[in-house]
Amino acid sequence: MNSNNENSLYSLRGVSATKNEVHNAIKNLDKGLFPNAFCKIVPDFFTNDPNFALAIHADGAGTKSLLAYLYFLETNDISVWKGIAQDAIVMNTDDLLCIGAVNNFLISTTICRNKYRISGEILKTLIEGVEEFLDSLRKNGINIHSGGGETADMGDVVRTLTVDSNAVCRIKRNEIVSNHKIQADDVIVGLSSTGKAIYENVENSGVASNGLTSIRHDLLSKYYPEHFTDIFDNFHLETQNAYTGKFRLTDFLQEANSTVGQLILSPTRTYLPVFNEIFQQLRNDIHGIVHCTGGGQTKVLNFVENLHIIKNNLFDIPYLFRLIQSESNTSWQEMYQVYNLGHRMEIYVSHSAAQKIIKISQDFGIEAKMIGFCEKSDKKRLTIISEKGEFHY
Amino acid sequence: MNSNNENSLYSLRGVSATKNEVHNAIKNLDKGLFPNAFCKIVPDFFTNDPNFALAIHADGAGTKSLLAYLYFLETNDISVWKGIAQDAIVMNTDDLLCIGAVNNFLISTTICRNKYRISGEILKTLIEGVEEFLDSLRKNGINIHSGGGETADMGDVVRTLTVDSNAVCRIKRNEIVSNHKIQADDVIVGLSSTGKAIYENVENSGVASNGLTSIRHDLLSKYYPEHFTDIFDNFHLETQNAYTGKFRLTDFLQEANSTVGQLILSPTRTYLPVFNEIFQQLRNDIHGIVHCTGGGQTKVLNFVENLHIIKNNLFDIPYLFRLIQSESNTSWQEMYQVYNLGHRMEIYVSHSAAQKIIKISQDFGIEAKMIGFCEKSDKKRLTIISEKGEFHY
Numbered sequence: 040m041n042s043n044n045e046n047s048l049y050s051l052r053g054v055s056a057t058k059n060e061v062h063n064a065i066k067n068l069d070k071g072l073f074p075n076a077f078c079k080i081v082p083d084f085f086t087n088d089p090n091f092a093l094a095i096h097a098d099g100a101g102t103k104s105l106l107a108y109l110y111f112l113e114t115n116d117i118s119v120w121k122g123i124a125q126d127a128i129v130m131n132t133d134d135l136l137c138i139g140a141v142n143n144f145l146i147s148t149t150i151c152r153n154k155y156r157i158s159g160e161i162l163k164t165l166i167e168g169v170e171e172f173l174d175s176l177r178k179n180g181i182n183i184h185s186g187g188g189e190t191a192d193m194g195d196v197v198r199t200l201t202v203d204s205n206a207v208c209r210i211k212r213n214e215i216v217s218n219h220k221i222q223a224d225d226v227i228v229g230l231s232s233t234g235k236a237i238y239e240n241v242e243n244s245g246v247a248s249n250g251l252t253s254i255r256h257d258l259l260s261k262y263y264p265e266h267f268t269d270i271f272d273n274f275h276l277e278t279q280n281a282y283t284g285k286f287r288l289t290d291f292l293q294e295a296n297s298t299v300g301q302l303i304l305s306p307t308r309t310y311l312p313v314f315n316e317i318f319q320q321l322r323n324d325i326h327g328i329v330h331c332t333g334g335g336q337t338k339v340l341n342f343v344e345n346l347h348i349i350k351n352n353l354f355d356i357p358y359l360f361r362l363i364q365s366e367s368n369t370s371w372q373e374m375y376q377v378y379n380l381g382h383r384m385e386i387y388v389s390h391s392a393a394q395k396i397i398k399i400s401q402d403f404g405i406e407a408k409m410i411g412f413c414e415k416s417d418k419k420r421l422t423i424i425s426e427k428g429e430f431h432y
Numbered sequence: 433m434n435s436n437n438e439n440s441l442y443s444l445r446g447v448s449a450t451k452n453e454v455h456n457a458i459k460n461l462d463k464g465l466f467p468n469a470f471c472k473i474v475p476d477f478f479t480n481d482p483n484f485a486l487a488i489h490a491d492g493a494g495t496k497s498l499l500a501y502l503y504f505l506e507t508n509d510i511s512v513w514k515g516i517a518q519d520a521i522v523m524n525t526d527d528l529l530c531i532g533a534v535n536n537f538l539i540s541t542t543i544c545r546n547k548y549r550i551s552g553e554i555l556k557t558l559i560e561g562v563e564e565f566l567d568s569l570r571k572n573g574i575n576i577h578s579g580g581g582e583t584a585d586m587g588d589v590v591r592t593l594t595v596d597s598n599a600v601c602r603i604k605r606n607e608i609v610s611n612h613k614i615q616a617d618d619v620i621v622g623l624s625s626t627g628k629a630i631y632e633n634v635e636n637s638g639v640a641s642n643g644l645t646s647i648r649h650d651l652l653s654k655y656y657p658e659h660f661t662d663i664f665d666n667f668h669l670e671t672q673n674a675y676t677g678k679f680r681l682t683d684f685l686q687e688a689n690s691t692v693g694q695l696i697l698s699p700t701r702t703y704l705p706v707f708n709e710i711f712q713q714l715r716n717d718i719h720g721i722v723h724c725t726g727g728g729q730t731k732v733l734n735f736v737e738n739l740h741i742i743k744n745n746l747f748d749i750p751y752l753f754r755l756i757q758s759e760s761n762t763s764w765q766e767m768y769q770v771y772n773l774g775h776r777m778e779i780y781v782s783h784s785a786a787q788k789i790i791k792i793s794q795d796f797g798i799e800a801k802m803i804g805f806c807e808k809s810d811k812k813r814l815t816i817i818s819e820k821g822e823f824h825y
Contacts (some may be wrong), residue, residue: 095579159453186488
């Protein structure tokens with residue numbers, strides 16, 4: 040099966056999981072000092088010290104902000120915006136974690152809003168949410184600071200709001216995880232995307248800030264476009280693919296002990312405290328780290344050559360993802376390309392280091408295990424062998 | 433007259449020039465090391481060197497991106513997107529210039545698009561536009577680099593696209609312009625927003641990336657909402673205030689020797705090369721710098737206390753701004769609050785330094801002159817005395 044299928048359901052909904060157009064647009068750009076690293080890394084122009092490098096990263100809450108808006112309209116629960124602030128930040132910090140950076144972050148957040156829908160109170164809660172989340176990270180040993188942000192009134196462009204952050208860090212070059220050491224015989228340690236770490240207050244559903252467009256259409260019913268007209272863009276959207284689910288955000292799901300809204304708005308977990316400890320003990324043993332965001336379990340293919348990645352011992356698929364699949368009948372082949380389906384962080388290491396990493400993660404209350412391994416290959420490829428079948432990418 | 437008039441025409445169009453809601457949302461936040469500085473400045477967490485500081489800044493092209501989209505639809509001129517890339521960057525660098533930073537910038541750009549309207553070709557042109565503009569700055573002696581960016585498909589949130597950049601810099605603390613030295617007897621040097629600097633290829637209309645929502649509605653005709661339905665949000669927008677102008681973007685204006693589209697999409701000028709030279713010669717003489725963006729000629733009021741700012745020798749009002757006023761009948765009181773009306777950069781210095789700054793600016797081909805001065809006062813206030821009358825803020 041073609042892993043770059045631009046005719047997938049996800050693509051018909053206006054989102055490209057494989058980002059072919061974006062990759063084409065940036066293919067001629069400078070890739071930085073370490074072309075296989077998870078984030079672009081550039082020389083330290085600030086000090087010109089050849090032993091250091093800089094990285095600036097941009098990412099955001101994506102269309103999770105729209106779900107938060109609907110949830111807020113229905114529940115009047117203002118705290119949902121704190122989760123969106125966390126989403127926008129973690130989507131940056133946990134990408135930078137993959138290059139080995141877990142400290143000394145400088146953050147900025149940009150909110151573009153339709154001021155007729157997004158009130159000053161929502162703005163205030165988002166901005167306070169940024170500060171509170173950074174404060175909680177500092178209490179967990181992470182040196183991270185806000186340098187400010189921007190709020191723009193863009194009602195003719197933005198129907199509700201976008202929340203995007205930037206994170207910048209400076210890192211010692213000899214501490215960088217550049218993924219070029221990922222090799223045959225490496226094992227892959229996965230860190231669960233669900234459960235509750237010792238530094239968290241609530242259970243994670245496993246969702247981060249990717250795939251939310253599909254989740255929205257797969258789970259939510261036509262009640263939303265019918266009752267909240269003018270909020271959505273149905274331009275070119277195949278009607279039969281829009282809001283095909285049966286749920287409202289306030290529906291309670293017995294099996295999850297949670298409402299649909301709480302489940303899909305579960306704030307993006309950060310793995311920073313865990314990796315802070317992993318790097319202190321094992322930095323030189325780590326060959327590669329992949330954050331399974333857009334691209335899901337296939338994301339690693341962006342960072343290796345001539346390797347066959349075999350994932351044959353994945354986590355049980357969390358409830359939310361099983362629900363999405365059963366409601367949408369999306370193929371499991373595509374599910375693995377859009378969602379993390381159980382672990383959001385994967386580390387490529389030797390067998391002996393793997394055991395230590397698993398122990399550290401478990402000490403933080405996050406399940407971890409060897410989910411696969413790497414083999415020599417004449418081209419890069421990925422095989423997923425799971426309860427749902429065997430899939431090739 | 434009340435300078436915080438939230439019932440102004442601009443406000444009715446969904447944009448707050450005075451940003452009261454935003455200021456309220458951030459009033460409890462840490463203001464950084466230099467509370468009166470134009471941008472938030474924080475300690476250098478990267479090196480912990482007490483002689484240095486960091487600043488990260490976020491801003492973007494605002495609704496100029498929507499105008500670019502309309503212009504592109506009508507003219508098929510893809511190059512308009514290069515101007516938008518420049519807009520998003522300069523709105524950051526030239527804010528940071530006000531704290532004394534003209535070098536060692538790291539940039540990131542985030543594009544949120546509706547992929548059914550914003551093609552891969554447009555993305556590619558925007559991303560190339562970033563690189564080309566940074567390259568042109570480097571050729572003019574400015575050390576500036578791209579650290580990458582993000583493109584998100586957000587069709588249900590974003591009707592067309594948003595283009596936002598972040599810029600980060602590290603600066604010596606003793607080189608920071610913190611505005612706290614602005615004092616009675618300072619003169620104000622204004623640097624023209626129009627003309628063509630020796631490092632530019634085209635004439636500037638004077639517009640930057642502020643006030644574009646008003647410009648769009650004041651100058652463009654109902655042809656746009658009628659022919660491009662579904663692109664705009666008219667939610668809560670008073671119909672009589674929307675697209676009240678008489679123009680199409682392709683209309684040629686004899687007096688400007690330019691089309692309406694070219695005039696209002698004129699890319700935001702950067703003053704970096706000029707200030708690079710000004711700082712080399714006169715850094716210690718500068719008491720304050722204000723970038724007349726949102727807030728226009730009244731922006732300085734955010735950065736002073738107990739001073740009366742008198743602007744009594746302003747530049748002739750550029751053609752574009754005269755056109756906006758005559759077409760919209762906006763009061764001049766409000767015009768000065770929304771647009772720069774002639775100079776976009778103002779420097780607060782002693783009389784002797786002023787002469788040298790004017791000379792440097794003129795050497796770069798940018799008109800400059802003393803546009804006003806400061807007096808002692810029991811509270812902060814601003815008086816504008818111009819060809820259009822006397823205005824108090």
